[in-house]
Amino acid sequence: xxxxxxGKIITMETFPSPNPDIGLWLITYMSxxxxxxxxxxxxxxxxxxxxxxxxxGGIKNVGKVRxxxxxxxxxxxxxxFAPFYRGNQGGEGDEDFAxxxxxxxxxxxxxxxxxxxxxxxxxxxxSRGGVMALLxxxxxxxSASVVTWGGVSDMSLTYVEREDLRRMMKRVIGGxxxxxxxxxxxxxxxxxxxxxxxxxxxIHGVHDDNVSIDHAYRLEKRLKELGKDPETWYFDDxxxxxxxxxxxxxVKDLCAWMKxxxx
Numbered sequence: 001x002x003x004x005x006x007g008k009i010i011t012m013e014t015f016p017s018p019n020p021d022i023g024l025w026l027i028t029y030m031s032x033x034x035x036x037x038x039x040x041x042x043x044x045x046x047x048x049x050x051x052x053x054x055x056x057g058g059i060k061n062v063g064k065v066r067x068x069x070x071x072x073x074x075x076x077x078x079x080x081f082a083p084f085y086r087g088n089q090g091g092e093g094d095e096d097f098a099x100x101x102x103x104x105x106x107x108x109x110x111x112x113x114x115x116x117x118x119x120x121x122x123x124x125x126x127s128r129g130g131v132m133a134l135l136x137x138x139x140x141x142x143s144a145s146v147v148t149w150g151g152v153s154d155m156s157l158t159y160v161e162r163e164d165l166r167r168m169m170k171r172v173i174g175g176x177x178x179x180x181x182x183x184x185x186x187x188x189x190x191x192x193x194x195x196x197x198x199x200x201x202x203i204h205g206v207h208d209d210n211v212s213i214d215h216a217y218r219l220e221k222r223l224k225e226l227g228k229d230p231e232t233w234y235f236d237d238x239x240x241x242x243x244x245x246x247x248x249x250x251v252k253d254l255c256a257w258m259k260x261x262x263x
Contacts, residue, residue: 007030053123126149202219
């Protein structure tokens with residue numbers, strides 16, 4: 001029997017869309033031998049688009065993909081795909097916080113590349129998705145751009161900052177960063193950024209208490225040390241979540257920034 005390749009779509013079911021101009025589909029696709037799930041959004045008018053890989057934050061039911069958010073990005077003129085990650089919402093396997101589940105992001109990138117009419121693939125990560133976005137950009141140097149918004153860049157720093165996540169992280173990653181530093185380093189793209197090709201945009205609220213601004217500063221500092229010039233949008237008045245009106249403007253601005261990188 002022929003082996004299903006990563007990124008191959010197995011099933012595609014119509015999903016209710018909050019926007020009449022945007023189509024939504026629930027996708028089952030292959031990733032590392034597992035059938036995992038995700039949400040695809042596409043403008044109903046037009047033939048050629050840039051693609052937008054949306055990498056969610058959280059774990060399990062925290063930070064789930066929201067259809068309205070995916071449709072919001074699609075309405076800016078992108079084909080958007082947001083993997084749920086393995087073990088979630090009917091997908092096979094177990095999510096492991098930027099461990100093997102990074103393959104679900106890699107396979108999602110391949111899925112987007114295979115969609116007819118897609119020219120460039122951009123990568124976006126929110127919160128924990130920031131790590132996933134950087135790891136994916138390292139895997140695919142042809143990425144058109146990468147954006148992290150309130151993004152994690154250092155997994156050990158997350159362990160130190162988030163006492164409420166320590167039990168989960170010890171269980172999923174397999175110990176503490178003091179006892180098993182290599183397990184946390186393997187989930188920390190800061191150590192591999194010399195291989196990063198696409199332009200980076202860092203968006204962060206200075207008063208973020210879910211993912212501290214230090215994650216953004218560490219990412220910016222390391223990129224600059226390597227002679228790369230990231231763009232940074234720091235917001236002095238905001239936390240992990242921006243007010244709706246500001247959020248909408250930042251979405252429009254970052255989408256326009258992405259399209260400029262593709263040119």
